[in-house]
Amino acid sequence: MKKVVTIGTAGHIDHGKTSLVRKLTGIDTDRLKEEKERGMTIEPGFAHFFLDDYLISIVDVPGHEKFIKNMVAGAHGIDGVLFVIAxxxxxxPQTEEHLAVCEMLGIERGIVVLTKIDTVDEEWLELVEEDVKDFLKGTFLEDAPFVKVSxxxxxxxDILKEELKRLAESIRKQKEESFPRLPVDRVFTVKGFGTVxxxxxxxxRLSKGEVVEILPSKVESKIKNLQTAGADxxxxxxxxxxxxxLTVPKEKVHRGNILTLPGILNSSRIVDVTxxxxxxxxxxxxxxxxHFHYLTLMAEAEIVLIDRDVLNPGERCFAQIIFDREIYPVYGDNFVVRTISPGRVIGxxxxxxxxxKKRYRKKFAGVFMKKLKALSGxxxxxxxxxxxEMEPLKIELLPQLLNISPDNARHFAQKFEKAGEVVVSDGLVYTAETFGGLVEKALKIVEDYHSRYPVAKGINRETLKSLLNVGDELFLRILSSSGLEEERKVIRQKGFVPHLDEKFLNLKEKLDSELRKGGFSAPSLDNLREKLNISSEDFYTLLSFLKKEGYKTAGEFxxxxxxxxxxxxxxVDLLKQKGEITVGDFKELFNLSRKHAIPYLELLDAEGVTVRDSSGKRKLNV
Structure with missing residues (x-):
């Protein structure tokens, strides 16, 4: 497969950009009737030609000041520029403005093309060439090849094609390290095929048959067919x-929209920038x-300076941009801004x-500066x-936050986890400090629980997880790192043995005293708690301990x-004598009310001592 290089034209109106492209490619990029009539480019036009091992795609942008927004849209995504001067x-004027746009979009390579040399003499040509070189000093085109053509x-x-070949050779192939985005610059229909x-x-990469999401409408569409350089x-x-x-009607997609993977981008009204x-x-x-120009979109916005009150020409600063609508920005992308009236490119x-999420306020200047210095590193x-800032950070946000693919996002997080700087769990990323804090918090919670309830084996698993506010995977990692033990959904310190401290020893003595007073007519649990005058939590913690010591609950007693x-x-002795007993026999044996007798008999059934027959009588369970 031939290496593809996308080259854009730039320059003032009527300086011969479209004629230059036509001579190079044989393709007329003036596609609109209005363009033919005016003799100037209004919308970006597209052409291509093969140059040895390269497929050179050319974006011919408009030069008129009224159509500078279209020029910015066309200049997005180009690898280099043919900077045209007649x-x-x-x-x-538009020579200067187009140069500013190229620099703001981060274009680093180009060829300076002096056109219409057949219309001037040698002396004039030398003067213009000298003037152009002075103009380009200090820009990315200062040392660019200089080609004169007609x-x-x-x-x-021939010389221009040789320089284009050298330019193509110098361009490193774009890595597929991010996710596909196709900023829409043209929408039309083709009879028999539909929306293109x-x-x-x-x-x-994008593939035929793939489902994409159209933003901002969030409408999904299948790609029926793909073409590059005019070929399927x-x-x-x-x-x-x-x-x-696409499979959607033309009305569902517009210039400025983005085609991308479903669910990968989130909208925003605020961005922080350099x-x-x-x-x-x-x-x-x-x-x-x-006017904010981004990819093929234009939106109204307000720039707020962050690290200063005044920005002079040629200076750079941190700023916040607030939009009049939701857009879908991505880290590391370049943009251009123009004044609203008159519409001039200013940066x-x-x-x-x-x-x-936070609007800049001067009192938070220090916080913003620290954050933006890190983000710019x-x-x-x-x-x-x-x-x-966003802890716990969802891994699914990393493609947009770092301009990387979903697979690379996972690998990126794992790399930092191996270095011990973060912990990744349940699709979330935590700092190592936060994870360490969670481990310490878990240890403290369990320690406090043992101190408060020494009679209990430990704290309930779900209770501890809820107090830590973490998912299952991270909870297991916390347990592993903390050295805490889990048995039957109870978490305890390693080696901890339940015991009665002075507080619970006193409570047990009071409880035993009440039980002795009741004899066979045991007090109810509610009555006992009231007599002990303790909280439900303390009472049932003590009760849990006592059950392990042989105490039994029979219903509410x-x-x-x-x-x-x-x-x-x-x-058992009575049953051996009689063979079977009724509830009345049991009541008489212990002088009990029915309220006590029934739950006592049910307890004996549950313990496997007796068995109840269909008539309600009890027999020994043998």
């Missing part, structure tokens, strides 16, 4: 100009309303926090900062081991 006019005579095009959208694919393909790769045939003010702009103070920058620093053994022995 020899008969030299540097013009689209009319063909002069210089086009854009420059970035991040990851099963897979489109990052960096390719891509046409996707922002650079163009050298040709005027000073701005504190905040300013702008651009890079998105650092795509899912910011690269993916690894950004990851740790996002974990701290509590029997001491001694009383129960007497009841069992006398009942």
């Amino acid at each position: 020899a008969d006019e030299g540097v013009m 689209s009319k005579t063909g002069e210089g095009f 959208v086009t854009g420059t694919l970035s991040g990851g 393909v099963d897979v489109a790769f990052p960096g390719q100009r891509t046409a996707a045939n 922002f650079a003010l163009s050298k040709t702009a005027t000073t701005i103070e504190k905040r300013i309303k702008v 651009g920058g890079t998105i650092l926090h795509p899912l910011e 690269g993916r690894e620093d950004a990851f740790l900062e996002f974990v701290k 509590l029997l001491s081991p001694e009383v129960y053994r007497k009841i069992e022995r006398r009942t």
Whole structure:
């Protein structure tokens, strides 16, 4: 497969960009009737040609100041630029503006093309060339190749193709380290096929038959067919100009929309960014309303300066941008901003926090500065900062927060876990400090429980998990790291043995005294708790301990081991004499009311001493 390189044109209106593309590719990118009539490009046009081992896709953008927003949309996703300046006019207003756009979008490679050389003499050409080189000093095009051409005579095009080949060779193939996004720059219908959208694919591959989500509508569509460079393909790769045939009506998708994997992007109205003010702009103070150009979208927004009150031309700062609508931003993406009136490009920058929830306030300047410095330090620093801020951080947010694929997001988190900096559990990421704090909290809760209820084996598993507010997987890891033991859903310190401390010894003595007073007519549990004057929790904790010591509950009554053994022995003796007994016989034997007799007999049944027949009589269980 040939390596695909996407090149954009840039330059002032009527400087020969479209003629240049037509001469290179044989394709006329002026596709609208209005463009033909005006003789200028309004919408971005697209062409391609093969150059040895490369497929060169060209995006021809409009040069007129009225259509600068279309130029920004077309310039998204390009690998390099043909920066076009006409020899008969030299540097013009849109020349400056297009250069600013290219720099703000992070374009790093290009070729300076001096067109219409057939219209000027050598002396003029030398003057223009010198002027252009002065203009480009200090920019990414300062040392770029300089080619002089005539689209009319063909002069210089062999040299231009050689330089394009060198440019293509210098461009590293886009890694598929992120997820696929196709920002829509054109929507149309093809008879017999239906809706078709086009854009420059970035991040990851798209496949024929795949289901994608259209944002912001969140409508899902199947990709019926894919084309790159005019040919049907099963897979489109990052960096390719891509046409996707969708299953939804044309009305369901618009320019500025994004096609991506379902459920991977979240909307936001606030982003934190690095922002650079163009050298040709005027000073701005504190905040300013702008048109925000991002991918193929334009939205109204307000820029709020964070680390200063005044930003001068050529300076860079941290800023927050607040939008008039929900957008779908991604970490590391570049953007361009224009003033609302007049519509001039004044700067651009890079998105650092795509899912910011807090609006900037000056009193929080220190907090914001610390956060944004970390986010601007690269993916690894950004990851740790996002974990701290959004803890526990959902792994499913990492593709958007770090501009990486879902698989890479998991690997990224696991790498930091192996380094001991985070803990990953139940799809959530915690800092190592937080996990350590949870372990300490678990130990303290269990220690306090043992201290408060020494008669209990330990704390209930679900109670401890609820107090820690963690999922099953993380809870098990906390237990493993803490050295706590679990037995029958009860958590205890290693080696802990239930025992009676002074408090519970006193309570037991009082309880035993009440049981002795009752004799065979045992007091009820409620009556006992009232007599002891203790909380339900303390009472039932003591009761749980006593049951392990041989105390029995019969319905609502509590029997001491001694009383129960007497009841069992006398009942067995009576049954050996009579063979069977009634409830009345049992009542008479112990001088009991029916209220006590029935639960006592049911306890003997449960203990396997007696068995009840169909008539209600008891016999020995032999």
